[in-house]
Amino acid sequence: MRICDPHIHMVSRVTDDYERMAVAGIEMVVEPSFWLGEPRKHVGTFLDYFDSLVHFERERAARYGIRHYCTISVNPREANNAKLAREVLKKMVPYLKDPSVVAVGEIGFDDITSPEEKIYIEQLEIAAHHKLPVLIHTPHKRKYEGTKRNIDILKKMKYDCRKVLVDHNTEETIEISLASGAWCGHTVYPVTKLSPERAATILLTHGVERMMINSSADWGPSDCLSVPKTLLELKRQGMSRRDLERLAWDNPVSFYAQSGKVAEAGKGRRQERVGES
Numbered sequence: 487m488r489i490c491d492p493h494i495h496m497v498s499r500v501t502d503d504y505e506r507m508a509v510a511g512i513e514m515v516v517e518p519s520f521w522l523g524e525p526r527k528h529v530g531t532f533l534d535y536f537d538s539l540v541h542f543e544r545e546r547a548a549r550y551g552i553r554h555y556c557t558i559s560v561n562p563r564e565a566n567n568a569k570l571a572r573e574v575l576k577k578m579v580p581y582l583k584d585p586s587v588v589a590v591g592e593i594g595f596d597d598i599t600s601p602e603e604k605i606y607i608e609q610l611e612i613a614a615h616h617k618l619p620v621l622i623h624t625p626h627k628r629k630y631e632g633t634k635r636n637i638d639i640l641k642k643m644k645y646d647c648r649k650v651l652v653d654h655n656t657e658e659t660i661e662i663s664l665a666s667g668a669w670c671g672h673t674v675y676p677v678t679k680l681s682p683e684r685a686a687t688i689l690l691t692h693g694v695e696r697m698m699i700n701s702s703a704d705w706g707p708s709d710c711l712s713v714p715k716t717l718l719e720l721k722r723q724g725m726s727r728r729d730l731e732r733l734a735w736d737n738p739v740s741f742y743a744q745s746g747k748v749a750e751a752g753k754g755r756r757q758e759r760v761g762e763s
C-alpha cells in the first residue's frame with residue numbers, strides 16, 4: 487500500500503528517519519512550515535527556513551524515493567508578533583508559486599488571540615487569491631473553542647471548505663469539523679495528541695470520507711512511523727482494504743492535488759515515477 491504522511495516536520499528529523507519511512511511504505515510527505523521552538527526575530531530567518539523546505543528537504547527526501555511537498559505560512563504562534571508577521575506575509579508570496587508549495591499553512595489559532603485571528607484571515611485571503619488549499623492548525627489548549635472559531639470565520643467568509651484541511655482533530659472536534667465540509671486531519675502523536683487506538687476508533691465510527699491521518703512528527707517526542715502504525719491498527723480492527731487505501735493515499739493526494747501541483751496518483755496509476763513533480 488502506498489502511504490502519504492500529509493503533515494510532518496522533516497526539518498527536525500534525521501536522515502535515518504527518511505530511510506525508515508521509505509521502508510514502511512511512505513512515498514510522499516507534506517511538510518507544513520511551523521514554529522521552530524525559538525521565536526524568530528527577523529524576516530530573513532523565515533525566508534531561509536522556507537528555502538530549506540523547497541530545496542534541501544525535497545532533495546533529502548528524493549534520495550529515499552519520497553516525494554516532498556510543503557506548505558508556507560506564518561504559523562499561529564508567531565502571528566502574535568504582528569509587525570514581523572505582516573512583513574513575512576509580503577515576502578512569502580513568491581514561495582506560493584514554487585512547484586513544491588501545495589498549500590498555505592499551517593495557519594489558525596494557538597493562544598486564540600486577536601493578532602492570531604487577523605493574520606489567519608489575511609492568510610485565508612492570500613490562499614484564495616493564489617488558488618491554493620489551506621491547512622488549519624487547531625490549538626492544543628481550548629481545542630473545541632479554537633476549532634469552532636476557525637470554522638466560524640470560514641463560514642462568515644463563505645470560504646470554499648473543499649480546499650480546507652482542519653487538522654489535529656480529536657473526539658471533541660471531529661463532528662463540527664466534518665459538518666463544516668472541510669477535510670479532517672488526525673494527528674497520531676505520543677503524549678499530547680491521539681494514540682493509534684484512539685484515531686482508529688474515530689475513523690471506524692465516522693468513516694474515511696474527507697479523513698486523513700498524520701504524524702506531525704517534529705522536534706518533540708514524536709513518531710515518524712505513526713501513519714503506518716495507525717493503518718496497521720485499523721487493519722487489525724477490520725477496516726476494508728479500499729478504505730485503508732483511501733486514508734493512506736487517495737485522500738491526502740486528492741486534497742493537495744487541488745493546488746494543481748501534485749500529479750493525481752490514485753488507482754491504476756501506480757507506475758508514476760517518484761520525484762517527477
Ligand SMILES: [Zn+2]
Nearest residue numbers: 518520592702
Ligand atoms: Zn505541524
